[in-house]
Amino acid sequence: MKPLFLSAAASLMLATAPLAVMANETIAQAEEMLAKAKEMRAEADTLAEKAEAMIEAAKAEAAAAATAATAAKAEAKPEEDTAEAEAGDGTPDNIKVAYEEDGKYFTEDDIPTYNIAEDGTVDWYAFSGFRRYHSECHVCHGPDGEGSTYAPALKKSALEMDYYDFVDVIVNGRKHVGASDNSVMPAFGTNKNVMCYVDDIYVYLKARGTEALDRGRPAKKEKKSATYVENENACMG
Ligand code: HEC
Numbered sequence: 001m002k003p004l005f006l007s008a009a010a011s012l013m014l015a016t017a018p019l020a021v022m023a024n025e026t027i028a029q030a031e032e033m034l035a036k037a038k039e040m041r042a043e044a045d046t047l048a049e050k051a052e053a054m055i056e057a058a059k060a061e062a063a064a065a066a067t068a069a070t071a072a073k074a075e076a077k078p079e080e081d082t083a084e085a086e087a088g089d090g091t092p093d094n095i096k097v098a099y100e101e102d103g104k105y106f107t108e109d110d111i112p113t114y115n116i117a118e119d120g121t122v123d124w125y126a127f128s129g130f131r132r133y134h135s136e137c138h139v140c141h142g143p144d145g146e147g148s149t150y151a152p153a154l155k156k157s158a159l160e161m162d163y164y165d166f167v168d169v170i171v172n173g174r175k176h177v178g179a180s181d182n183s184v185m186p187a188f189g190t191n192k193n194v195m196c197y198v199d200d201i202y203v204y205l206k207a208r209g210t211e212a213l214d215r216g217r218p219a220k221k222e223k224k225s226a227t228y229v230e231n232e233n234a235c236m237g
Pocket residue numbers: 133136137138139140141150151152154157161166167169170174175176183184185186188194201
């Protein structure tokens with residue numbers, strides 16, 4: 001019985017030993033896995049921390065950019081205001097009204113100029129100039145003084161040319177003879193429909209040149225003055 005028991009016990013032990021070894025191995029493996037998991041978790045934590053830091057940094061950057069943009073806008077604004085102030089105040093002397101005589105406006109150099117009130121009312125000369133320009137000059141120089149393929153934009157000429165040179169071209173005409181171009185500006189010196197309204201046309205084109213006057217027919221205008229009617233009758237008569 002004994003040997004049998006022993007042998008049974010022995011065989012049991014033999015049978016259990018590998019189980020124990022296997023269990024031990026499994027524990028070791030599990031421990032290893034746990035360690036690895038811990039390591040990975042630490043790594044994940046580090047990564048998460050890094051990601052969070054990156055988000056924070058990006059947020060801070062975005063905020064800084066927004067602040068900078070606002071600051072830039074704030075800086076740009078006063079500049080705009082200055083530019084406007086200059087446009088209002090620093091009107092060139094060849095345009096700025098120095099005085100008025102019976103509805104006709106002049107610069108300090110006694111050169112005719114336009115006057116447009118804050119409500120858009122255009123002086124009579126500029127309004128009359130719009131009509132005269134479109135009946136006599138428009139055909140070559142384009143609508144609203146904008147120029148054409150044939151003749152220059154007079155809204156620019158009126159600003160760039162001296163008043164007396166401008167009038168001289170109207171009176172005497174001009175011939176441009178080139179290899180590829182022989183455009184002719186006719187002389188209007190004997191045409192009363194032009195000569196009696198030269199200043200009207202000139203101030204109208206000046207107002208177009210500065211864009212103080214929009215394209216098209218001016219909506220509001222000053223009244224024709226008695227002096228204007230007198231001069232007109234004398235010139236046309
Ligand atoms: C038949 C076409 C024609 C008509 C009509 C005409 N012009 Fe001209 N005008 C020209 C041409 C072409 C020139 C450019 C001449 C040159 O190249 O020298 C010119 C040039 C001018 C210039 C010189 C512009 C510059 O910048 O050098 C003035 C000022 C001018 N015209 C005024 C007038 C006015 C004001 C009227 C209307 C009363 C008028 N013209 C009608 C054809 C015309």
